[in-house]
Amino acid sequence: MVIDFIADYYNNIEHYPVLSQVKPGYLRHLLPRSAPLAAEPIEEIIKDIETHIIPGITHWQHPAHFAYFPCTASTAGILGELLTAGLNVVGFSWVASPAATELEAIVMDWLGELLNLPKPFLFSGNGGGVIMGTTCEALLATLVAARDRKLAEIGEGEIGIGKLVVYCSDQTHCAFAKAAKIVGIKQGNVRVVPASKTTSFGLCPDELVRAVRSDRDRGLVPLFLCATVGTTPTAAVDPLLPLCRVAREHDIWVHVDAAYAGAACVCPEFRHVIDGVEGADSFSLNAHKWFLTTLDCCCLWVKDPSALRKSLSTNPEYLRNQASDEGGVIDYKDWQVTLSRRFRCLKLWMVLRSNGVANLRNFLRSHVRMAEAFEKLVAEDARFEIVVPRRFSMVCFRMGDCVVVDDGVANLVNKKLLESINGSGRVFMTHAVAGGIYMLRLAVGATLTEARHVAEAWKVVREQADAMDVEGIVGC
Amino acid sequence: MVIDFIADYYNNIEHYPVLSQVKPGYLRHLLPRSAPLAAEPIEEIIKDIETHIIPGITHWQHPAHFAYFPCTASTAGILGELLTAGLNVVGFSWVASPAATELEAIVMDWLGELLNLPKPFLFSGNGGGVIMGTTCEALLATLVAARDRKLAEIGEGEIGIGKLVVYCSDQTHCAFAKAAKIVGIKQGNVRVVPASKTTSFGLCPDELVRAVRSDRDRGLVPLFLCATVGTTPTAAVDPLLPLCRVAREHDIWVHVDAAYAGAACVCPEFRHVIDGVEGADSFSLNAHKWFLTTLDCCCLWVKDPSALRKSLSTNPEYLRNQASDEGGVIDYKDWQVTLSRRFRCLKLWMVLRSNGVANLRNFLRSHVRMAEAFEKLVAEDARFEIVVPRRFSMVCFRMGDCVVVDDGVANLVNKKLLESINGSGRVFMTHAVAGGIYMLRLAVGATLTEARHVAEAWKVVREQADAMDVEGIVGC
Ligand SMILES: Cc1ncc(COP(=O)(O)O)c(C=O)c1O
Numbered sequence: 001m002v003i004d005f006i007a008d009y010y011n012n013i014e015h016y017p018v019l020s021q022v023k024p025g026y027l028r029h030l031l032p033r034s035a036p037l038a039a040e041p042i043e044e045i046i047k048d049i050e051t052h053i054i055p056g057i058t059h060w061q062h063p064a065h066f067a068y069f070p071c072t073a074s075t076a077g078i079l080g081e082l083l084t085a086g087l088n089v090v091g092f093s094w095v096a097s098p099a100a101t102e103l104e105a106i107v108m109d110w111l112g113e114l115l116n117l118p119k120p121f122l123f124s125g126n127g128g129g130v131i132m133g134t135t136c137e138a139l140l141a142t143l144v145a146a147r148d149r150k151l152a153e154i155g156e157g158e159i160g161i162g163k164l165v166v167y168c169s170d171q172t173h174c175a176f177a178k179a180a181k182i183v184g185i186k187q188g189n190v191r192v193v194p195a196s197k198t199t200s201f202g203l204c205p206d207e208l209v210r211a212v213r214s215d216r217d218r219g220l221v222p223l224f225l226c227a228t229v230g231t232t233p234t235a236a237v238d239p240l241l242p243l244c245r246v247a248r249e250h251d252i253w254v255h256v257d258a259a260y261a262g263a264a265c266v267c268p269e270f271r272h273v274i275d276g277v278e279g280a281d282s283f284s285l286n287a288h289k290w291f292l293t294t295l296d297c298c299c300l301w302v303k304d305p306s307a308l309r310k311s312l313s314t315n316p317e318y319l320r321n322q323a324s325d326e327g328g329v330i331d332y333k334d335w336q337v338t339l340s341r342r343f344r345c346l347k348l349w350m351v352l353r354s355n356g357v358a359n360l361r362n363f364l365r366s367h368v369r370m371a372e373a374f375e376k377l378v379a380e381d382a383r384f385e386i387v388v389p390r391r392f393s394m395v396c397f398r399m400g401d402c403v404v405v406d407d408g409v410a411n412l413v414n415k416k417l418l419e420s421i422n423g424s425g426r427v428f429m430t431h432a433v434a435g436g437i438y439m440l441r442l443a444v445g446a447t448l449t450e451a452r453h454v455a456e457a458w459k460v461v462r463e464q465a466d467a468m469d470v471e472g473i474v475g476c
Numbered sequence: 477m478v479i480d481f482i483a484d485y486y487n488n489i490e491h492y493p494v495l496s497q498v499k500p501g502y503l504r505h506l507l508p509r510s511a512p513l514a515a516e517p518i519e520e521i522i523k524d525i526e527t528h529i530i531p532g533i534t535h536w537q538h539p540a541h542f543a544y545f546p547c548t549a550s551t552a553g554i555l556g557e558l559l560t561a562g563l564n565v566v567g568f569s570w571v572a573s574p575a576a577t578e579l580e581a582i583v584m585d586w587l588g589e590l591l592n593l594p595k596p597f598l599f600s601g602n603g604g605g606v607i608m609g610t611t612c613e614a615l616l617a618t619l620v621a622a623r624d625r626k627l628a629e630i631g632e633g634e635i636g637i638g639k640l641v642v643y644c645s646d647q648t649h650c651a652f653a654k655a656a657k658i659v660g661i662k663q664g665n666v667r668v669v670p671a672s673k674t675t676s677f678g679l680c681p682d683e684l685v686r687a688v689r690s691d692r693d694r695g696l697v698p699l700f701l702c703a704t705v706g707t708t709p710t711a712a713v714d715p716l717l718p719l720c721r722v723a724r725e726h727d728i729w730v731h732v733d734a735a736y737a738g739a740a741c742v743c744p745e746f747r748h749v750i751d752g753v754e755g756a757d758s759f760s761l762n763a764h765k766w767f768l769t770t771l772d773c774c775c776l777w778v779k780d781p782s783a784l785r786k787s788l789s790t791n792p793e794y795l796r797n798q799a800s801d802e803g804g805v806i807d808y809k810d811w812q813v814t815l816s817r818r819f820r821c822l823k824l825w826m827v828l829r830s831n832g833v834a835n836l837r838n839f840l841r842s843h844v845r846m847a848e849a850f851e852k853l854v855a856e857d858a859r860f861e862i863v864v865p866r867r868f869s870m871v872c873f874r875m876g877d878c879v880v881v882d883d884g885v886a887n888l889v890n891k892k893l894l895e896s897i898n899g900s901g902r903v904f905m906t907h908a909v910a911g912g913i914y915m916l917r918l919a920v921g922a923t924l925t926e927a928r929h930v931a932e933a934w935k936v937v938r939e940q941a942d943a944m945d946v947e948g949i950v951g952c
């Protein structure tokens with residue numbers, strides 16, 4: 001029944017408005033005030049999902065979902081998740097379910113090889129991979145590892161946590177500043193280097209050098225750089241090669257956050273975007289973003305797993321066991337923030353096998369081609385402009401300067417435009433602001449998206465632009 | 477096909493050894509060295525799961541799984557998880573899927589009321605609940621909130637993070653010390669108060685007072701107490717009423733970790749174990765432990781959500797939206813460590829509805845009765861003793877002092893006994909050490925466990941005890 005429901009959901013998904021049109025608080029008066037004393041039939045619950053829950057869903061699996069970054073489901077991913085729930089094992093240590101640990105290590109080596117990650121990131125090269133829920137957790141884990149390694153060097157008492165400085169650009173995902181805050185980095189010591197349009201919003205190595213030098217001059221201790229491949233606002237790429245060179249000189253841990261774009265590196269023609277990763281300490285991507293694996297599945301590789309273990313391992317008596325004591329096994333609880341962990345590698349393994357690498361590559365390429373097509377349509381319309389060069393499957397655009405004169409007004413016009421586009425319910429896009437410019441983002445990547453949906457998206461954009469009272473907005 | 481596989485799995489589960497009997501590294505040579513280029517049929521993958529994965533599974537859903545704490549699956553839980561994967565929405569903010577946020581708030585109020593949590597923990601009383609993956613994350617989130625609130629009071633610069641002290645007992649789950657470490661509490665400032673057999677391993681309020689006073693005398697700043705209801709080693713209960721009184725006096729944030737035993741509080745006759753919770757700041761339980769909801773599902777309630785938000789909220793431009801700007805909605809990303817979050821409340825809602833509260837209570841009671849029966853069997857055998865009074869559905873026992881004379885030897889004997897019990901593959905139990913005593917833990921709670929499985933577990937224990945060469949062990 002549930003399988004049928006899901007199958008019907010996907011069959012009907014194009015009939016739903018992509019962005020939920022409900023108002024805040026819509027659900028509370030539709031449901032009972034408390035849990036039922038007696039059991040209710042599953043039919044009843046499914047009916048409620050249809051009538052009460054579905055209208056409140058923003059459909060991430062809708063082929064016209066172009067907002068944020070994609071969060072892709074697929075048959076293999078969903079079935080993998082179902083198996084995970086069915087077996088429902090807790091693989092915190094090897095003994096608690098050997099297959100859960102061993103399959104994860106194998107699949108992480110598989111995927112690492114596909115990405116052509118340097119050998120030191122793989123188990124076969126004395127590094128290794130681990131699956132967490134989210135990039136936030138990957139950032140947290142690597143930051144703590146780097147922090148503790150540095151504090152062990154410089155002494156906790158003498159200089160201490162208050163001197164540690166972390167680096168990112170103003171395009172870096174907010175998850176990084178949040179992780180830094182959580183691990184106790186002083187808020188004044190999160191160095192946010194501005195990235196500009198001249199570098200297509202990539203982090204400029206010279207700026208990093210300047211920041212690091214200035215911090216050292218003031219007696220602070222550089223700790224960590226979060227470089228991004230495929231930033232959230234514009235899918236920009238920080239240049240890893242020169243950034244890692246700077247970092248090495250100052251003994252800074254480099255994490256490469258490729259949450260969305262990392263997946264593209266399974267295609268040889270995109271792999272160059274992570275050239276230089278051999279100089280980094282850790283690398284992560286979200287397989288739940290653009291790799292057909294349902295939420296959640298963040299893949300993290302590190303060169304030095306012992307750094308994670310030194311910070312994150314626990315060994316209470318009630319979890320002790322012979323295999324762990326003998327030391328020949330991986331206990332993933334010691335690689336991550338949480339103890340309990342789901343058998344997440346099962347779905348990633350199923351996605352890899354049931355699609356095959358060739359199809360996965362074609363899938364990603366098809367999204368890039370659709371984005372290229374959209375980019376072309378935008379470029380052909382004199383009212384619009386491509387704000388930053390398209391990267392991967394994302395196009396950042398706006399109604400341009402032939403229509404309105406200054407950025408302030410343009411920003412307002414484009415904000416209104418986005419509102420009316422999303423209000424149509426026919427597509428869902430979100431926005432970004434970079435270099436002071438408000439732009440619309442079309443992120444292609446939903447599993448069901450086809451060329452016609454992208455064409456339709458452009459039609460909606462044009463129609464809403466046609467209908468817009470630009471003069472009125474400019475006047476106000 | 478996958479549903480059939482899972483149904484077969486549950487039909488056959490009793491034929492598998494509970495504890496996987498594979499050796500470290502068993503899987504690597506059974507699987508190909510890399511991901512396949514071409515797609516493979518799902519039948520092929522399922523076959524591999526049967527032949528290669530299942531032997532490496534330690535079956536948490538096996539009715540003879542009495543190890544650790546239970547991690548319960550159920551039909552409703554599994555179907556809920558399946559729906560979550562099918563819809564695959566990312567509910568970080570209200571607008572990203574209103575139903576995901578609103579249902580979570582409603583279900584957390586439902587469950588909070590069932591537990592008879594004081595009104596200030598519920599949305600209807602200006603507090604509120606949030607679902608995270610694990611207790612580790614709940615501890616991390618509340619610790620950071622408490623830390624930042626305190627630092628705002630005392631000043632980060634002047635006194636700083638290095639002066640903050642957190643408190644727990646030596647029975648507290650290691651997740652707490654790990655969370656404290658992550659948020660930058662000095663390792664020397666994690667005060668672990670020993671709990672003894674005289675208080676049945678509950679944390680003694682007088683000891684807490686002593687520790688807090690001594691810290692204050694040394695100029696340190698008491699921050700946080702993690703009290704446990706149902707400790708991991710022995711299911712001990714820290715006395716909330718007096719502990720919260722002490723904490724209030726010294727302005728200490730109290731978190732109540734009821735990861736396993738919290739579920740029991742839906743039964744009125746067990747609710748007294750959290751008497752005094754009205755003096756705490758936050759309370760959490762793992763619905764994936766003893767409440768039929770598949771991994772992962774940690775339910776956290778706080779009295780002051782704004783404390784979480786002050787520490788954990790982010791507001792980058794690319795996530796801004798009208799509903800959030802207007803402030804009338806919950807954006808759960810601001811209540812937790814991670815940004816992306818699964819639609820976890822769906823399964824909890826389905827578990828509550830499709831079982832009904834009355835059945836859920838009976839389910840928990842049946843486990844307690846089975847544990848009582850086991851306790852009785854142990855007590856009747858002169859070779860064994862109950863080490864601490866049974867709590868909830870957990871029995872802690874050992875081969876006792878009529879057999880061996882001192883604790884050191886007894887510990888060795890019981891370790892060997894546990895090894896041979898688990899080596900049988902017929903049941904799986906784990907151990908704990910408290911007050912220097914090594915004991916076996918029988919934690920009843922797997923969904924399929926019936927009285928006969930507990931009787932069988934006792935049979936295995938007795939048989940292995942009969943077969944043991946105690947003299948030989950004592951002699952060596
Ligand atoms: C570049 C980048 N990093 C990190 C994140 C946060 O990911 P998560 O929600 O998995 O923590 C995102 C999410 O969109 C992202 O785009």
Ligand SMILES: Cc1ncc(COP(=O)(O)O)c(C=O)c1O
Nearest residue numbers: 339340610611612649651708735
């Ligand atoms: C009392 C207690 N607290 C915390 C935990 C850790 O739970 P999680 O794995 O959800 O972080 C456990 C796990 O067994 C526990 O028993």
